[in-house]
Amino acid sequence: MTSHGDTSELSGLLAELERLGEKNDAAEDRRAFRYLNITRDTGEFLAVMIRSAGVKHILEVGTSNGYSTLWLASALPEDGHVTTLEVADHKVQQAADNFRRANLAHRITLLQTDASAYLGQSEDQFDLVFLDADRSSYAVMADRIIDRVRPGGLLICDNAISHASEMAPFVRCITQSGEFTVVTVPVGKGEFVACRSR
Secondary structure: OOOOOHHHHHHHHHHHHHHHHHHHHHOOOOOOOOOOOOOOOHHEEEEEEEOEEEEEEEEEEOOOOOOHHHHHHHHOOOOEEEEEEEOOHHHHOOOOOOOOHHHOOHHHHEEEEHHHHHHHHOOOOOOEEEOOOOHHOOOOOHHHHHHHEEEEEEEEEEOOOHHHHHHHHHHHHHHHOOOOOEEEEOOOOOEEEEEEEO
């Protein structure tokens, strides 16, 4: 799965977080306290995309407890880096602990901030922008999201099939921008993949 660090330790942590996510989300009625993690096959898909595209710099919107971030960071080369954004206090703390446990904290910058605020202030461009947060906000931030994807870079959004109607306005923005080649991949909850023209 990864060529970095102790793969058995990382595999064990990912499996633990999968069990925790399933148990927590089944019992928790409050959306803010659910983890709503990506599926394992989505993690594997992201890892393949990162390696095949030579991705080094990633922006993730929606850290949760860090499960998806671990997939992203573990697929990167040694000089790669993930910047990940999360607003919820309890999730930020759990994610930070999980990054340390996986020995990947050095490859991750975890920011407790609203995505809209970050995107409005940052001028950085990334090889990959991964969205897994408040889907209803994507279309409003579409121009700023596009600006963060470097030419030739990738934009990937989770829940493209499971929440297709919520995603539709954003998908329309990206498709009609004329800057991306797009496809929806039936992996996990559905991944909307857009590659920006060079």
